[in-house]
Amino acid sequence: MAEQKPSNFQQAITGEWHGLPSVFDVDGSHTGFNKVNRASVFEGDKVTYWMETDFQNSGPLRNRFDTAGARFEFGVIDSDQDRVYCGPDFMGAGRPYGLLVDSNYYSPGWNTDLRTVNLIIPERGIQVYSSQLFEADTLVAVFNGLYVVTQDHDNNVDEQNMVREFLENEQKAAKKPFILPVKESGQWRGTLQVHDDKQQHIGETEVIIDYRPLTLRSAEMTVTMKGAIERRFTYRRSRVDNVHTFEGPDVYGNGRAYGRYLWSIQHFYGEAFKLKSRDTLIDDNHSLCSVWQFYQSNKEQYTVFGLMEWTPTDTVLGAQYVR
Template identity: 55%
Template sequence: MTADKKPSNWQQSIDGEWHGRPSLFEADGTHVGYNKVTRASEHIDGRTNYWMDTKFDATGPLNDRFELGSNFDFGVIDSDQDRIYTGPDFIGSGRPFGLLVDSNYFSPGWNVNLRTMNHVVPDLGMQVYSSQLFEGDTLIGVFNGLYVVTHDMATNPDTQTKVDKFLEQETLDGKRPYNLPVKHAGVLRGEFEVYNAEQELIGHNQVTIHHKPINLLHSEQTIEIEGVINRRWTTMRTRNGNHHQYHGPHMFGNGMSYGRYLYSIRHVYGEAFKLWSRETQIDENHTYVCAWQFQESHKEKYMTFGVLRWEQGDLILGANYID
């Protein structure tokens, strides 16, 4: 290993210590606790080392499963093509797409396969994290939450206070349910970066979602995309608890939400084209950080991601009266 090997672009983008308190959910979406985490990926003398200090505060069998009584310290082969995790704690790899990495790896101690997505969002000053936890193809739980970065945590009392307040807020927000605007029509609008299957940035999409409630559990949405992808789809959405469905006419599929995070798969009618998505509701103003992966013929076509912001329109479901 040569000491002059430079860190990848992704490695440089995550410099510093990251602090979060991601929530732990059972497979059905039940919130069962938190995991206080401090972590860093450090590139020193040509080697990359990833460490994590964790402390679980949860109930039920998942707490015993994930609280190993030991911190994590594992090697990484760093590159902008593949980040390969060499153990002992995690074995597998991640694919960087600019400020997002999509990883799939195995934890021997937890006996789970993880699909982990980390998305650094400079405009919001945070990293949006989630891990879906599997045994084979069976989902057994989900971690998700937001992180903030520091470079002087050990020495700066102001930074320590800032992180403590952030973690307190994450404790309140971690189990809040994902919701769309329930009673108002409006528009969600934002710009997404677009990467091809070779992880190359090939442009941007302007994304506009026209949203109209039908009743408290149904809404109609039209997604318009302009840029690298130029498409338009309309679908009726329904929600029953944390179960979501898409009823066409242009997209059909379903999803489940785990706190503020909604994971969905939508199939485009009449085409070998589908959308896998992770959408995170950041605040009560209906700001969503989205990762949308498009697949064609079951193969990755585009990875796109960005922030959607809500522009409120007319009140559709106001009070009813009988005169």
């Protein structure tokens, strides 16, 4: 019998991951944190996923999600097509796309259906994580945050110090809202990976987002994609608190932010084409980690993801004077 090998995603997540995901209520209010250590361990004929949590939270969500120190541990059927979660803590599956896995599963202990997206950004040494938690189609909470990985945390003082400093920074940064530059125009640029509806990597698309504030709460954006996907579209976007609106002329839709993370749905005008996105501001330089899923005729067509860096150009909403 041929030796079983770990899937590509299983290889990419080797090690112990450390994070301090934020916990948000349905309106987007930050209610606390959940300190997490977790790993997916490949042992030849089986894969075991374990997770240790410390739910540092207040209010009604604590009663629902605090596990009183119980360790999550569940089996995984590992493959490059599907990662199937076999319980007892989670039942469902994840769909891998290279360094991304898009999962949907059920938690009996939390009585929630989860949509979890994990994307590894190797150049930053982080994993960008989020979970939306539902009762059927009704959202009840959101978890999100960044993770770093270690290979010998228990015995390596340098790794322990790195994790401690990272978690301290996460505690400060995780509550920051998703707000794009208020007064400066500029560009985001990046190379995003493109997978088709069969999860096959079909290439890259170079993305440029030209951004220009119009008011303190609105801006015009033009997105240009070249490569595996060729698209150009312009829209005005506005924000009221954590609710974002996309107002044409090329796309229309809305979104809601939970801390640094924005989920949105954008419909392309005059086409049976739409975009479901999760965008994350991962640092104070407005670096944007994006997961974009395009749908044609309500069917998945492309899954696109990667990192885009921000370059400011000039201040367009400077001081005003009356002479």
